[in-house]
Amino acid sequence: MALGVGEHMLDSSRADILEAAAHCFMERGYSATSIDDVARRLGATKGRIYHHYSSKSDLFADVFRFGMEMNYKAIEPLRHSREKAVERWRKMAFVHVVQMITKRQFQRVVWEGVEMHLRGATTPEQRTVFADLIGSRARYSDVFRDLLAEARDDGDMAFGNLGITNQLVFITLNSPIFWYSPRAGETEGYIREIARQIVSFAMHGLGMKEGNP
Amino acid sequence: MALGVGEHMLDSSRADILEAAAHCFMERGYSATSIDDVARRLGATKGRIYHHYSSKSDLFADVFRFGMEMNYKAIEPLRHSREKAVERWRKMAFVHVVQMITKRQFQRVVWEGVEMHLRGATTPEQRTVFADLIGSRARYSDVFRDLLAEARDDGDMAFGNLGITNQLVFITLNSPIFWYSPRAGETEGYIREIARQIVSFAMHGLGMKEGNP
DNA sequence: TTGACAACATACCCGGTAGTATGTTCATCA
């Protein structure tokens, strides 16, 4: 009955709660979402949620954590490839965008979590819990940033300020969480085609030398 | 005592409320911001706000409207220039980005307003009020999109799907509302330099033929 | 078979917040 996910176990009931919570948070945002909303979507009551989570922010944090776990897993096989930096970046960016589209609920929560932290809209207790998650997210971002730097050193990219550029690129890659709306009968190929266009836009913005094969 | 702004008059008391509301909404988001928060920032009480606005969503809508008014004013002088589309786009994009940085409070509200509409997180009454604003924002976006199409026809740009591309570009140009943080002693030149980098990134993403002079 | 505990549901409390109803003050104009 227990499914291994990452380092901690995640029973199926918790997984259902996470999925429902992610959807609610995506549709209404953190503060506009009530615990009862999440419970209603589950066809359950508050009791179920508070049996697994001690607070609303705790639930939110776990959705955040789960979303980041997905991201790390998605890029992990590509991180230590022996290809050139520019090529590693391209492939990682691609799977990242696919993640943004296919796991939209969780990625929206990650986004809002970062926002909440930037705005300081967290209580002192929350900040310690959030610190780990924000750190995880920052390191994830750094993986991409470091590759950008390496690719520029290789002469495969040309851009101005590294920090600003990474922000621009990351927003571009993340943007589907805002404007993508799932079509009935969308194929995997359709999604990959959109991802390809996004990555292509980003790579041109990064001043790459070569087009898409 | 009345300052003409656009088509309707805006007395200074209302302007102060708008400014305070924009800051609060930027820092905490719509639903996490209480009317008392806005009043507190004004050094006043609810009474003052409810004297001018009939509801919280009404206040929010007016901040939205004011933000869009600023945007239209900023690009107006450039819209009907006789330059080529690519050049008009570049200049309009530049002033747009400067707006995003210098009027960050209001632009965040515009963003959240669009978000709320996309998520359908509005009551039926609100939707009619919002409809105008969303329409205004859509037409604003179309101004840029049409220029992209024209520039592509001119052979000055090269990109894939027009709709997706415009989304990517617009997110890129808007992105400072998320990551820009005002520095003590920031100069106008500093801001313009950042805007230049953003526009440069976007133009490369759009497959332009020529670099920045 | 029973008792102990996990996994919920039910019922309740209470603080915060949108909105309202009612003062209070000051300027303007007949």
Added chain:
DNA sequence: TGATGAACATACTACCGGGTATGTTGTCAA
């Protein structure tokens, strides 16, 4: 000058939503 209304402040209500305290049911181990 006094009456009227704009521009607020004060005081209050009603409700929603986070959190808790307690009840109920099924399961499993001894």
